[in-house]
Amino acid sequence: MSAKIELMAYQQKGIERVFVFTGGDASCSECQKLSGRVYTIDEALREKPIPCKACSHQLHEGREGWCMCRYMPQH
Numbered sequence: 001m002s003a004k005i006e007l008m009a010y011q012q013k014g015i016e017r018v019f020v021f022t023g024g025d026a027s028c029s030e031c032q033k034l035s036g037r038v039y040t041i042d043e044a045l046r047e048k049p050i051p052c053k054a055c056s057h058q059l060h061e062g063r064e065g066w067c068m069c070r071y072m073p074q075h
């Protein structure tokens, strides 16, 4: 599911804020900078912090991985 669709689904449920869940130790240092950061749905849709453009996660030695961050609803 794309981040945008995920955000719009949260919005429809009446959730106003989300925070970034990076997947913990499995995420790269760039993604961990975003960990726990709170956005309103509007901000997240506008700024599109996920997928992280600076993500440097490596799947295996020398092979490029991908950003594993996702939004979680903030209650």
Ligand SMILES: [Zn+2]
Residues within 6 Å of the ligand: 027, 028, 029, 030, 031, 032, 052, 054, 055, 056, 057, 066, 067, 068
């Ligand atoms: Zn990353």
Ligand SMILES: [Zn+2]
Residues within 6 Å of the ligand: 030, 031, 051, 052, 055, 067, 068, 069
């Ligand atoms: Zn990321």
